[in-house]
Amino acid sequence: MNQTHYPVQTRSEPTSRHTLAVIVDNEPGVLARISGLFSGRGYNIESLTVSETEHEKHISRITIVTAGTAQVIEQIKNQLERLVPVHRVVDLTLTSDAIEREMALVKVVGRGEQRVEALRLAAAFGARTLDATLTSFVFELTGASEDIERFIRLMTAVGLAEVSRTGIAAISRGPDSF
Structure with a gap:
């Protein structure tokens, strides 16, 4: 065997x-x-x-x-x-000290204070609002994976409904390429 x-x-x-x-x-x-x-x-x-x-x-x-x-x-x-x-x-x-970034689309559902808090958090993280209805938002956030994780954890408290992530894109710093 x-x-x-x-x-x-x-x-x-x-x-x-x-x-x-x-x-x-x-x-x-x-x-x-x-x-x-x-x-x-x-x-x-x-x-x-x-x-x-x-x-x-x-x-x-x-x-x-x-x-x-x-x-x-x-x-x-x-x-x-x-x-x-x-x-x-x-x-x-x-x-090298590579640059790594990831993009996430985050859907948050809520009313009243939840909506206000979702918008406040999105602004604090520099997320763009791609879609808004009376009961939901879709945010786009690009950054380090750790920042996206933090954003998702915070959005959980205000009505996180769905997340789609791209995975990491990375490139080396400086003039050299491989």
Whole structure:
């Protein structure tokens, strides 16, 4: 019987969050192969965004946020680099102080003081009002994931009804690109 052994994280090994930028050919099945690599080995994807970034060359950028020990992160990067449609993998967490942003649409339902408080909180966070009815608002908020989490927690008290989030988009600081 052939058994595959995957690394087991122990409590003594520190885990950290990493943002990986993966440059790939924009072709059918690439995202499935990458997500299959993660699920097949028991790795978790905390955030995943993908879009074509170089239209003429049909190149896409996949931004993956995952967590693990240094050994697990290194294994993930090595396995991603071996996939045929992958051009390169950059760990933005290691290469520079990357800029990370996320966008969320947040629907809040309420009347009276709840509406006033929802508008006050939205203004404090710099959220845009995209839709307003007599009983609801839809806000758009862009920022660091931690800020979006705080906004959502606060909106829960005033009538949070629905949330849609994009996942993290990230880019390195400075003039260098990869």
